[in-house]
Amino acid sequence: MIFYFSATGNSRWVALQLAEMTGDRAFDMTKRNPASYDLTGQTIGLVFPIYAWGVPEPVQQFVRALKGSPAFSFAVATCGQEAGRALDKLGEYFPLNSRYSIVMPDNYIFWLEPENGESGREKVEAAKKRLPQIAAEIAKHKPTDEVHRGKMAALKSGPINEGFNRFARSTRPFYADTRCTGCGLCASICPAHTIHLENGKPHWGKSCYQCTACINRCPAGAIQYGKGTRKRTRYRFTDPDEGQNP
Ligand SMILES: Cc1cc2nc3c(=O)[nH]c(=O)nc-3n(C[C@H](O)[C@H](O)[C@H](O)COP(=O)(O)O)c2cc1C
Ligand code: SF4
Ligand code: SF4
Missing domain, CATH: 3.30.70.20 (Alpha-Beta Plaits)
Known part of the structure; x- marks a missing residue:
């Protein structure tokens, strides 16, 4: 079972691709009640965008309400550039066997021009080439850490993320x-x-x-x-x- 959160479609596309490649199903977490699932013994995937080097609040809320111990679990974060320590923080309250970040077009229109041009297309093409490898590792339950955390990740996923949540919303x-x-x-x-x-x-x-x-x-x-x-x-x-x- 793959749960995704997606505002502009990047994470939804990644979730649907992975579901198709692994013979799984993907669900929009904003339309599901986390308390109605028992994860015990299942393969569970979480796919979502990075917000200010952190995990979006609705994803945190959904994940914290999930019950049961999965047999294998993975998280895939889509991001414009880097994920910081977001997935490490997620791993503190949800057991993660594998974690990945995938670079996708940046949608952060409040501060920048969204990536509708060539750079965005190149990112999607690169993601297309990488997804089959990720799907194969998930299917084999191979523990993997392929996250681009970037420089000063602790600072960005710590105080800067807190500043975003407090002042930029x-x-x-x-x-x-x-x-x-x-x-x-x-x-x-x-x-x-x-x-x-x-x-x-x-x-x-x-x-x-x-x-x-x-x-x-x-x-x-x-x-x-x-x-x-x-x-x-x-x-x-x-x-x-x-x-x-x-
Ligand atoms: C509020 C906000 C904050 C973001 N912060 C980051 C960030 O810290 N690092 C990064 O690489 N991309 C960041 N992005 C870009 C998104 O993570 C990226 O475009 C993502 O793929 C969007 O996914 P979606 O289409 O599934 O909503 C941010 C986007 C938004 C809207
Ligand atoms: S109001 Fe905020 S949370 Fe709602 S759709 Fe717009 S940006 Fe997203
Ligand atoms: S701003 Fe107006 S046109 Fe745009 S989605 Fe909302 S109601 Fe529709």
Whole structure:
């Protein structure tokens, strides 16, 4: 069983690829109740993005609520560059036999231009070449540690991650511009359930993971976060060989 969390599709694609290659099934953890699973004796996979060199809060909550001792468990973190010590921290409260990081296009639109160009395509192609090897190791239950932690990983996954969680998750800069059609997609996909529509326009509550699902996936490109996002492109995973995934 593979559980994934994914805002813009990178981790979902990785989870579905691994499930197909290993004859397993992949489930969206935001739509599942962790308490309803008994992991005893099973092969369990976790696939999710890295947020500020850490494990996203909804993933932590899901994993902490899982019960039972798996026969083999692995985690695959997708990230723009490096994972820091995120997976080591996850291993402190969830038994992990194997851990991997996979570099994928960076979707962090709040600070940078998302990787919709050549660099993003190269990352996806490299991931495609690497996934069969990862799947083969998982199928053999081969303990593996292939994580790109990067420099100063302890600092980044420690105080800097704490700073991100404390100071960089405000919803105050969010607004929908005149292109908003009132379709309601942003409200329905927000994993923090923080968006609601009033008179056909989205409003943000206080809780936010900064996952970028609302801003990157709004079909009208109408969501902004302060001034910086007005000229940036929106990112959603696309398989260069197959086009836009659903
Ligand atoms: C809030 C946030 C923080 C991020 N922090 C990191 C990071 O610390 N290191 C990194 O390499 N990528 C970072 N990224 C990039 C994502 O981990 C990467 O694009 C990921 O593949 C997105 O996965 P998804 O499409 O499944 O949501 C961050 C993205 C977001 C939205
Ligand atoms: S997804 Fe975009 S267009 Fe649809 S309600 Fe939200 S902001 Fe408006
Ligand atoms: S408000 Fe947007 S960025 Fe924040 S958790 Fe919801 S979908 Fe993600």
